[in-house]
Amino acid sequence: MQLRLNSFTKTFDNLTVIDELNLTVESGEMMALLGPSGCGKSTTLFTICGIHRMNGGTLHFGDRDVSNLPSQKRNVGVVFQNYALYPHMNIRENIAFPLRVQKLDNATITRKVGEIAELVHIPELLDRRPAQLSGGQQQRVALARALVRQPDVLLLDEPLANLDAKLRLEMRSEIRRIQLETGITAILVTHDQVEAMSMCDRIALMKDGKIIQLSEPDQMYNDPVDTFVAGFLGNPPISFLDATVADGQFRVGDSGIAISDALQPKVHGQVQLGIRPEYFGPQFGIGLTGKISFVETQGREDLYNVTLPNGSILRSIQPAGRRLKLGETVNWGIASDHALAFTPEGTRI
Amino acid sequence: MPRFNALGFGFLAPAMIVVTLFFLAPVILTVFFAFTNMSTSTGITGGEYLLTQSDLRGLKSSELSDSTYETLENSGYLIDEAGLARLAETRDQATADELARLHAGAQFDSRRDMERALKDLRDNRIRSTRDRKALAELFKTSVMDDRFQTRDEFVTALSAAGVPDADQKILVKEAYTGWVWTTENMKLLFSLDSSWRYAMNTLFYVVLTLSFNVGFGLFLAISTFYLPPTIANTFRTIWFLPRILPPVLYVLMWYWLTWDTGIISSFMSLFGMAPRNWMLDTATNAWIVVILINGFVGASLGMILFSSAIKTIPASMLYASEVDGANRWQQIRYIILPQLRWPILFTSSYQTLSLLTSFEYILLATDGGPGGATEVWALAAYHTALNNYGGNLQYGLGAAYALVLVVIGIVTSFLYLRFFNFKDLVAKPRIEQ
Numbered sequence: 001m002q003l004r005l006n007s008f009t010k011t012f013d014n015l016t017v018i019d020e021l022n023l024t025v026e027s028g029e030m031m032a033l034l035g036p037s038g039c040g041k042s043t044t045l046f047t048i049c050g051i052h053r054m055n056g057g058t059l060h061f062g063d064r065d066v067s068n069l070p071s072q073k074r075n076v077g078v079v080f081q082n083y084a085l086y087p088h089m090n091i092r093e094n095i096a097f098p099l100r101v102q103k104l105d106n107a108t109i110t111r112k113v114g115e116i117a118e119l120v121h122i123p124e125l126l127d128r129r130p131a132q133l134s135g136g137q138q139q140r141v142a143l144a145r146a147l148v149r150q151p152d153v154l155l156l157d158e159p160l161a162n163l164d165a166k167l168r169l170e171m172r173s174e175i176r177r178i179q180l181e182t183g184i185t186a187i188l189v190t191h192d193q194v195e196a197m198s199m200c201d202r203i204a205l206m207k208d209g210k211i212i213q214l215s216e217p218d219q220m221y222n223d224p225v226d227t228f229v230a231g232f233l234g235n236p237p238i239s240f241l242d243a244t245v246a247d248g249q250f251r252v253g254d255s256g257i258a259i260s261d262a263l264q265p266k267v268h269g270q271v272q273l274g275i276r277p278e279y280f281g282p283q284f285g286i287g288l289t290g291k292i293s294f295v296e297t298q299g300r301e302d303l304y305n306v307t308l309p310n311g312s313i314l315r316s317i318q319p320a321g322r323r324l325k326l327g328e329t330v331n332w333g334i335a336s337d338h339a340l341a342f343t344p345e346g347t348r349i
Numbered sequence: 350m351p352r353f354n355a356l357g358f359g360f361l362a363p364a365m366i367v368v369t370l371f372f373l374a375p376v377i378l379t380v381f382f383a384f385t386n387m388s389t390s391t392g393i394t395g396g397e398y399l400l401t402q403s404d405l406r407g408l409k410s411s412e413l414s415d416s417t418y419e420t421l422e423n424s425g426y427l428i429d430e431a432g433l434a435r436l437a438e439t440r441d442q443a444t445a446d447e448l449a450r451l452h453a454g455a456q457f458d459s460r461r462d463m464e465r466a467l468k469d470l471r472d473n474r475i476r477s478t479r480d481r482k483a484l485a486e487l488f489k490t491s492v493m494d495d496r497f498q499t500r501d502e503f504v505t506a507l508s509a510a511g512v513p514d515a516d517q518k519i520l521v522k523e524a525y526t527g528w529v530w531t532t533e534n535m536k537l538l539f540s541l542d543s544s545w546r547y548a549m550n551t552l553f554y555v556v557l558t559l560s561f562n563v564g565f566g567l568f569l570a571i572s573t574f575y576l577p578p579t580i581a582n583t584f585r586t587i588w589f590l591p592r593i594l595p596p597v598l599y600v601l602m603w604y605w606l607t608w609d610t611g612i613i614s615s616f617m618s619l620f621g622m623a624p625r626n627w628m629l630d631t632a633t634n635a636w637i638v639v640i641l642i643n644g645f646v647g648a649s650l651g652m653i654l655f656s657s658a659i660k661t662i663p664a665s666m667l668y669a670s671e672v673d674g675a676n677r678w679q680q681i682r683y684i685i686l687p688q689l690r691w692p693i694l695f696t697s698s699y700q701t702l703s704l705l706t707s708f709e710y711i712l713l714a715t716d717g718g719p720g721g722a723t724e725v726w727a728l729a730a731y732h733t734a735l736n737n738y739g740g741n742l743q744y745g746l747g748a749a750y751a752l753v754l755v756v757i758g759i760v761t762s763f764l765y766l767r768f769f770n771f772k773d774l775v776a777k778p779r780i781e782q
Contacts, residue, residue: 051668071671084669088687097683098673145673 001062001152001185002027003048009056010043010209017043018209020057025153027062030179030186032196034232035206044206045155045189049076061152077146077184081158083138085130091141092126098149116144120178136167143178154179154186160195172199193233197221205229227346230274236303238340239280239314241273250339253310255288258336266349267341274340277303277315285333290314292328306330376755382748383535387528389742396527397496398503404523417516421492426463428452432488439487444473460485497524534749543721543729551726554639554711555704561644562700563693566651571681573652574659585652592649600713603628603642628715632722635715639723642710651696658692659685691769698765706754727754 003025010018018040025031033041046052048059050071058067066074077098085094092113093100099109117123120140130138139159146154159175160168176199179186190196196203197217204214205228213225224230230238241252245267249256252273259267280288293313294305297320304316304324316332324330341349387393405421428448437445447470457463463485467475475481489495492510497503500521507517522529538544569588573581591599606612607628614624628638662685670684708728711717717724717732724732727750734747 046668049668049672051671071668072674072676074672075674076672078669078672080665080669082663082665084663084665086666086670086684086687088690097670097675101673101675101679101683145669149674 002060003153003185003187004060005044005048005057006060007057008044008047008054008059010040010047010052011055016209021209021211023204023211023214025185025187027185028183029202030176030188030200032200032203033187033189033206034191034193034196034203036191036232039206040209041189041191041206042157045078045157045187048153048187049078049155050074075149075151076153076155077149077151078155079139079142079146079157079159081161083130083142083162085138085141085145087130090127090129091122091133094130094141095126095144095148098145102149112148113144116148119147119181120144120174134167135163136171139163139171140174143175147178147182147184152185154182154184156186156188158190159188160190160192168195175199194235197233205232223348224274224340225348227272227274227342230340230342230348234276236277236315236317238274238276239312240342241275241308241312241314242344243271243273245269245271250341252288252312253308255308257287257334257339260337260339263339263341263349270344271349272342272344272346274342275314275334276338277317279335279338280306280314280316280332281318282330282332283318284335286331287333288314289329289331292324292326292330295324295326306332379748379751379755382744383752384530384532385528385745385748386531386533387744387748388746389740391526391528393528393744396525397498398500398521398524399494399496399526400492400520400524401494408519408523413516413519414513417512417520421510421512425459426457426485426488428455428466428488435487436484440475440484441473444470444475447472460489463488528745531745534746537746538749538753546721547724547726547729550722550724551705553636554643554723554725555701557636557640558643558647558704559697559700561640562647562651563697565644565648566696567655567686567689567693569648569652570655570659571685573656574685575677585656588645588652589649591645596709596713599646600642600710603638603714607634607638629719632719635719635723639711639715642714643704646710647700647704651700654692654696655689658689662688694769698761698769702758702761706758726750730754 003023005021005023007020007022008018009016009020021040021044023031023044033044035041043052047054050066050069050073054067058065060066061074086097089097095113095116096109099112104112113126114123117126120143122137122140122144125133125137125141130141133141142159156175160171163171172195175188188196188200197220200217202214202216203220204211205220206212207228213220213229215223220229221233224233227240231240241250243250243252243257245251245259247256248259248264250259250267250271250273257273288306288308290306290308292304293307294303296303300320301317302320302323304318306314306316308314343349400421405418409418433445433449433453436448448467451469452466455466457466460482464478464481467481467484475484492503492506492512495506497506503521503524504517507520508514512520569584573584576584594602604611607626608614609624609626611627613627614622618624627634629635666684667680670680675683706727708725708731711723711725711728712731715723717728730747730750732747733742733750734744735742737743
């Protein structure tokens with residue numbers, strides 16, 4: 001079911017947290033609300049499920065205007081960061097709770113709980129209590145409880161934040177699998193760009209209560225609208241260099257970097273160059289001389305920081321093997337087709 | 350193997366002393382008093398030996414032999430050889446001889462008669478009334494109505510009065526005016542109809558007050574939980590007033606409300622109703638007032654405990670229940686109340702114990718009235734031992750009443766500790782999850 005937020009405004013006391021936000025999530029789509037702490041992504045989520053009231057704007061689920069409905073009547077499923085399972089009920093009762101408050105008959109409840117337990121792979125846990133489950137299992141129960149009454153929209157609030165790294169990887173694909181199997185419209189709130197990119201169809205990157213960019217993950221990665229988006233996505237992060245356009249080159253100190261054909265007509269004067277670590281290294285020829293100021297071994301890959309004579313730092317990620325030493329001088333090139341150019345204020349050129 | 354730590358013991362010592370002085374000692378004293386017949390008439394120190402007519406009548410149908418009874422009953426003053434010899438020694442032989450001549454062998458029931466006999470002397474006139482009184486005592490053969498400081502003196506007197514050894518023991522016991530060890534209190538307690546009435550009153554009082562406490566406390570806690578914080582805090586403060594007011598003032602306010610010149614009466618008189626004492630005019634009214642007075646005090650404590658317990662429920666859990674579709678009532682019924690289970694149980698058990706033993710609000714309000722309708726067990730103990738209309742304060746019987754409460758209190762405390770699984774409650778929290 002399509003979800004539409006129109007000029008949604010939210011204020012707390014006199015502080016406007018979200019001002020005139022528009023967002024449409026298509027039916028069956030999984031949308032990430034990504035952003036740093038305090039950007040308003042959780043507020044948006046809590047407003048969609050009705051815990052917060054809107055101060056302005058409208059919210060539609062399909063053709064239904066739910067802007068002024070209490071959360072009980074919105075038919076949304078929510079998975080909270082701490083799962084919010086009811087500790088005094090066993091798993092079966094937890095999952096059955098949304099059905100029980102609807103006063104469905106027992107046979108229907110049993111059938112639906114059984115089905116949803118199969119879907120999230122926990123049929124053997126139904127008689128346990130939440131405290132007896134691991135974090136990943138609690139996560140599955142929370143998902144089952146959110147999905148059992150077939151909500152119009154599934155909302156996930158930092159669902160993986162409380163899990164350890166290995167479980168996080170597992171649950172990432174599990175949540176995506178379940179979302180695809182049920183075909184439900186879902187919104188994932190997260191501050192982890194990897195989660196957003198790996199699980200979602202589209203990402204809405206938020207900052208200070210505004211959506212900065214809304215696009216598919218690879219497009220957002222390769223085609224960011226500004227330095228904030230470019231810097232937020234990617235791990236290890238992109239490096240920025242101050243450069244001047246002269247002689248048909250980006251001049252960085254004494255060195256020059258070729259300007260791609262696409263950029264050539266658009267750039268002039270001062271620019272910021274954004275260079276991702278995978279596009280700087282010896283495989284791209286030579287061009288920039290600098291000293292290795294940091295080495296991090298990640299097993300399959302090595303990460304180097306290269307400090308240029310003017311003090312700027314470029315990151316480079318390379319297949320493991322050539323163990324370069326700290327302080328060594330290198331002269332590496334840049335894949336200039338992939339260099340991103342921004343104005344000094346940070347807007348993409 | 351933990352080492353014995355003198356420092357730790359030193360830190361504990363003040364607490365141990367306080368526990369011993371203020372908890373253990375009263376309990377031990379209660380047990381001690383409960384098995385004595387201490388009262389105002391026996392005093393709490395030792396006593397004397399005094400056989401009165403009523404003591405004797407009480408013994409008439411017991412194992413006391415009839416001859417002894419007759420002896421004690423009829424003997425008063427006898428002018429016999431021994432008495433005359435004492436008179437001769439005290440006064441002179443001539444007086445003794447004259448008395449022997451006039452009244453030898455005579456027997457008198459009272460001292461006045463004996464004095465009259467002494468007055469009959471003509472040759473050896475005894476002029477002073479005081480002397481006659483003193484000399485009359487020389488002929489006394491009875492031990493009746495006479496105080497003896499020690500048991501030996503009393504036994505000697507009994508022998509002198511011709512009471513056989515077999516009967517002396519029972520007389521000694523009866524004549525002793527001090528306190529003695531006895532189990533009579535317990536027997537009396539369980540045979541008195543009033544005990545059962547007090548017990549029923551107590552049960553009624555505890556069950557109803559507790560229900561009111563917990564029910565109203567829950568109502569306040571839950572209703573203030575859904576109010577905006579400032580309004581909620583104002584309400585909580587108002588409801589907490591009964592607990593922080595001095596009990597006397599608090600009950601005085603109830604007097605203002607319920608007395609025949611009080612607020613209710615004044616208000617009802619507007620509708621032509623005759624003024625009445627709403628607190629004491631019927632047993633039902635008295636119970637309602639007593640339960641409300643205690644109930645409001647207890648409810649304020651329950652409210653605080655329940656409010657803070659509700660606040661510990663994570664907000665996300667309440668949000669979750671709302672998006673799961675639960676309305677307010679279902680949220681209370683399925684999410685909040687189940688998580689208040691332990692606070693409710695704790696408050697109930699704690700209040701049961703304190704309601705069983707505390708009686709100050711009833712004492713101040715109805716003092717057990719009207720006609721003993723609101724006399725509960727603890728109040729009965731107080732009235733019996735420390736403050737009653739008759740004036741004979743029965744410390745022993747009162748302590749026996751109190752002992753019953755002590756036993757019930759200790760037994761239920763242990764039950765609660767088991768029930769609450771005290772070890773689990775003090776176990777380390779599991780931070781994980």
